[in-house]
């Protein structure tokens with residue numbers, strides 16, 4: 001899959017270390033291999049910062065989310081044809097993306113994230129995947145070019161997803177269930193709230209399958225607990241006093257509860 005120019009959607013061609021479209025819009029390829037296609041003056045200083053990306057990498061590499069990662073990969077391989085075009089939207093530092101490629105070596109895999117820190121890590125580890133800094137709300141791919149789109153805990157954009165998917169192609173989404181990370185929230189908040197149950201109807205898509213995956217992990221390392229907290233949305237919303245409650249927490253028996261939903265784009 002070749003990315004297209006995010007301005008005019010014409011094909012991008014490589015010249016030296018940059019990519020150009022026929023109208024002369026130019027985009028740079030980073031040393032580690034990702035393409036920066038974000039159309040802002042800040043050049044991609046969006047999304048998760050370096051500290052958060054490193055925390056996420058360190059936590060995920062401990063294997064706590066491995067069962068979940070394998071279940072998403074399994075769903076992808078079950079529905080998408082082996083040599084299909086797969087898009088990972090909001091790929092972060094590529095933990096899931098790498099597993100998709102291993103599970104489907106003949107697939108053409110591309111992945112987006114708005115954080116260039118995330119993609120620097122992702123692209124330096126996986127040279128056989130095309131990474132681009134771009135938003136899920138402005139996907140630099142042609143209409144009807146994707147066989148399966150995977151979105152894991154990242155922004156959902158129905159119109160863009162529908163545009164880039166082929167008719168009859170698959171959308172695989174992962175959502176947190178009610179009690180996901182509830183013990184972590186209990187450690188930080190006086191009155192922890194549960195996640196709201198997801199809504200599963202999507203206009204223009206047919207829900208094919210919905211699979212719940214629930215298991216517990218025992219975390220016995222304070223830095224793992226803090227790294228996990230940093231990769232959650234609570235990190236942004238929580239004051240220092242509440243966050244400091246994690247400083248002395250050495251052990252946490254934690255509920256991980258995910259839902260993996262598979263949709264087919266209506267023809």
Ligand SMILES: [Zn+2]
Pocket residue numbers: 005006007008009010021022023024025
């Ligand atoms: Zn252009």
